[in-house]
Amino acid sequence: EPEVTQTPSHQVTQMGQEVILRCVPISNHLYFYWYRQILGQKVEFLVSFYNNEISEKSEIFDDQFSVERPDGSNFTLKIRSTKLEDSAMYFCASSPTGGGEKLFFGSGTQLSVL
Amino acid sequence: SQQGEEDPQALSIQEGENATMNCSYKTSINNLQWYRQNSGRGLVHLILIRSNEREKHSGRLRVTLDTSKKSSSLLITASRAADTASYFCATFTGGGNKLTFGTGTQLKVEL
Numbered sequence: 001e002p003e004v005t006q007t008p009s010h011q012v013t014q015m016g017q018e019v020i021l022r023c024v025p026i027s028n029h030l031y032f033y034w035y036r037q038i039l040g041q042k043v044e045f046l047v048s049f050y051n052n053e054i055s056e057k058s059e060i061f062d063d064q065f066s067v068e069r070p071d072g073s074n075f076t077l078k079i080r081s082t083k084l085e086d087s088a089m090y091f092c093a094s095s096p097t098g099g100g101e102k103l104f105f106g107s108g109t110q111l112s113v114l
Numbered sequence: 115s116q117q118g119e120e121d122p123q124a125l126s127i128q129e130g131e132n133a134t135m136n137c138s139y140k141t142s143i144n145n146l147q148w149y150r151q152n153s154g155r156g157l158v159h160l161i162l163i164r165s166n167e168r169e170k171h172s173g174r175l176r177v178t179l180d181t182s183k184k185s186s187s188l189l190i191t192a193s194r195a196a197d198t199a200s201y202f203c204a205t206f207t208g209g210g211n212k213l214t215f216g217t218g219t220q221l222k223v224e225l
Binding site for chain 1 (some may be wrong): 155210
C-alpha cells in the first residue's frame with residue numbers, strides 16, 4: 001500500500017541552525033500538509049500546500065518556516081533558525097483531494113533543538 | 115475551550131470490554147474524522163462522518179455525530195490489547211483544507 005515517507009526519523013540540531021525536513025507524499029496526491037506535535041500534546045496544523053503554493057497556514061508558521069516542492073516527488077519543510085520551542089514531532093500528510101477528506105500521514109521526524 | 119476536545123484524556127479497560135471516547139467541538143463542521151496514533155508513530159485515519167450523517171460503522175468501530183450538541187463519540191467494541199493507542203478527533207469546517215485535531219484520548223487495553 002502506498003505510504004507517505006519522511007526523512008530523517010530523528011534530527012538533532014543546535015539552536016539557530018537551519019533544518020530541512022523531507023517528505024515524499026503518495027504519488028497521485030495533490031494536497032500536502034505539515035503538522036507538528038509537541039510531546040504529549042495536541043497535533044497542530046502548520047501549513048497546507050496545493051498547486052505549488054501555500055493554501056493555508058497557521059500562526060505558528062511564521063517567517064522562520066517555509067515549504068517547497070522542489071520536484072515532482074519531494075515536499076520539504078525548512079526552519080531557518082531553529083529555537084528550543086521548535087522541538088517537536090513533525091508530520092507530513094497528503095491527500096488526493098482537498099475539501100477535508102482523509103489525510104495520509106507519514107511516521108514523522110522527531111526534531112530536537114539543543 | 116478548543117475546537118476538538120476529547121474526553122476522557124485517558125481510559126484504561128480490560129480486553130474484551132467496549133471503549134467509548136467523546137469529542138466536542140465549537141464551530142459548525144463539514145465532517146469529523148477519527149484518527150489513531152500508536153506511540154511515537156504517525157496518525158492513521160479510522161473513519162469519517164459527514165455533518166448530515168448521524169452514525170457510521172466500520173468493523174468494530176461505531177461513530178456517532180450530534181451536530182446539535184457539537185459532539186461525537188467513538189465506540190470500539192470487543193477491545194483488544196492491540197487497540198492500545200491515542201485516538202484523536204479532527205474537524206473540517208470548510209473554506210480551506212485543514213483539519214483541526216483535538217487533544218486526544220489515550221486508550222490502554224490490558225490483558
